[in-house]
Amino acid sequence: MVTELAARDLEFDYPGGRHVLSALELALAPGELVFLIGPNGSGKSTLLRCLAGLAAPTRGAVTLDGRPLAELASTARARAIALVPQALRALPEVRVEEFVAGGRYAHRSRLANVFGGERAADRAACARALDEADAAELAERALGELSLGQFQRVLVARALAQEAPYLLLDEPTAALDPDHQVKLLLLVERLVASGRAALVVTHELALASRFAARVLVLKDGRLVAQGPPAEVFQPAVLGSVFGPHLRYASVGAGRTLVVPWPAGEESSGSKR
Numbered sequence: 716m717v718t719e720l721a722a723r724d725l726e727f728d729y730p731g732g733r734h735v736l737s738a739l740e741l742a743l744a745p746g747e748l749v750f751l752i753g754p755n756g757s758g759k760s761t762l763l764r765c766l767a768g769l770a771a772p773t774r775g776a777v778t779l780d781g782r783p784l785a786e787l788a789s790t791a792r793a794r795a796i797a798l799v800p801q802a803l804r805a806l807p808e809v810r811v812e813e814f815v816a817g818g819r820y821a822h823r824s825r826l827a828n829v830f831g832g833e834r835a836a837d838r839a840a841c842a843r844a845l846d847e848a849d850a851a852e853l854a855e856r857a858l859g860e861l862s863l864g865q866f867q868r869v870l871v872a873r874a875l876a877q878e879a880p881y882l883l884l885d886e887p888t889a890a891l892d893p894d895h896q897v898k899l900l901l902l903v904e905r906l907v908a909s910g911r912a913a914l915v916v917t918h919e920l921a922l923a924s925r926f927a928a929r930v931l932v933l934k935d936g937r938l939v940a941q942g943p944p945a946e947v948f949q950p951a952v953l954g955s956v957f958g959p960h961l962r963y964a965s966v967g968a969g970r971t972l973v974v975p976w977p978a979g980e981e982s983s984g985s986k987r
Contacts, residue, residue: 725772725777737936738775739937741938741941747928750917795880811854843876883913889918903926930942932947934956961973
């Protein structure tokens with residue numbers, strides 16, 4: 716049996732006819748750490764919502780292990796796919812540990828979800844998730860008291876509590892300081908090494924060059940390039956996507972470091 720989360724000829728239009736995604740083909744398999752990059756408004760977040768089953772494609776389909784995702788119940792999707800969104804439009808007035816425990820709903824019976832009551836396995840999963848996301852010290856805090864970076868770590872913890880084999884992370888490092896950026900991606904790398912799959916949306920090209928096994932480049936709703944970082948992080952590929960304000964430097968082990976830099980200004984040690 717094929718084991719993958721895949722998009723086949725995927726297209727998506729918002730109400731009113733705004734076309735966002737066009738004829739996308741991609742697959743994410745266990746043991747893969749894939750990064751999705753592209754300019755603002757290129758459709759990255761919409762693609763993740765389609766892959767998570769939170770948005771229905773206009774055409775094409777998303778499949779999980781060969782079965783259309785639309786055929787699965789919401790609890791079955793939640794047991795298989797965890798999404799870390801960029802943010803929440805409104806924060807519930809709950810403590811962090813309660814919010815993270817919400818990630819366990821797909822593993823609990825319907826009666827337990829209605830009337831409450833946690834199992835030891837649920838408590839252990841939440842505690843483990845908070846610890847892995849470096850958010851254990853926040854457990855008793857209210858969500859509204861957190862900084863953006865702290866809340867980002869809590870969002871990651873809630874997704875980890877789902878214990879899903881597929882992780883979709885939408886700019887998970889955007890609000891984090893450099894230390895927590897690296898810690899988070901080292902965690903994702905370990906989870907992938909243990910058999911999970913992860914798709915990470917980011918604008919942090921330097922981090923993608925270090926952690927990605929494969930990079931997907933999205934522009935105007937279309938995949939315009941994909942491959943290992945050494946092939947994708949080249950001026951001929953990224954220049955037409957992000958414009959001229961990038962610098963490229965070799966950092967060894969076949970990796971190319973890409974950072975924002977004013978066009979025309981030289982940087983010491985630059986490759987090009």
